[in-house]
Amino acid sequence: MTEKAISRAIGEEIRRTREAKGWSQAELAARLPSGIGQRTLLSYEHGARHLTVLRFLELCIALEVPVPTLLTHALQRARLFLANLALQVDLRALLNDQNDKFRPMVQWARNKLNKHPSGVVSVASSSVEELADFAGYSTPDLADYLAKFIPDNGRIHGTDVTMTSAAPGGE
Numbered sequence: 483m484t485e486k487a488i489s490r491a492i493g494e495e496i497r498r499t500r501e502a503k504g505w506s507q508a509e510l511a512a513r514l515p516s517g518i519g520q521r522t523l524l525s526y527e528h529g530a531r532h533l534t535v536l537r538f539l540e541l542c543i544a545l546e547v548p549v550p551t552l553l554t555h556a557l558q559r560a561r562l563f564l565a566n567l568a569l570q571v572d573l574r575a576l577l578n579d580q581n582d583k584f585r586p587m588v589q590w591a592r593n594k595l596n597k598h599p600s601g602v603v604s605v606a607s608s609s610v611e612e613l614a615d616f617a618g619y620s621t622p623d624l625a626d627y628l629a630k631f632i633p634d635n636g637r638i639h640g641t642d643v644t645m646t647s648a649a650p651g652g653e
Contacts (some may be wrong), residue, residue: 491560492538497527499545502634513544529648558632564625568604572633582600584627586617602633 507520507527516537525531526541533541542549557563558570559596576591588643590613594603605613605628614624 486529487560488557489532491556491562492533492553493527493529495559496541496545499547499552500527503545510541514540516540539575555632558629561626561629564629565607565622566571567623568630569604569610570632571603571605571628572601572631573598573603574601574609575631575633576628579631582625584619584624587613587624587627601634 490555500507507523508582511518511520511523518537522531523584526533526537538553545552554567558567571591573591573595577588577595579588595601607625610625610628611621613619614621617624619627
């Protein structure tokens, strides 16, 4: 994993979030108190320029997205540090998956959907580990599989996300 991959992942998530709001780069740049230009924003979105923590906070505030949410989704999409993330999972998308290797996860998704009608759950890393042990998968394989089902930006940055217990066995 390189700094470049992390910068690219965060930049892509900033762009996705901006586009989900229907904002141009110029509109987002105008919302930033630091007065950065559209060209600088473009370099952040392409991962060509590293963000400082303060600039990242400023962008998240302007985008009206919690800092941990944007960072988590960027890393999940890029499949970076999955073992440390609470994965956002779109249960409906998982239900439509035809991967036979992970077929038991369809029943899990069906059961979760009964409790979480929004269709989106956050699965703590400890819960991914417990699910993997129960179903006979390796934890990294299951984490990578679940990470594919990240909800679209409108749902993950809105209020549809339902958090699950982070305690061991919380799933």
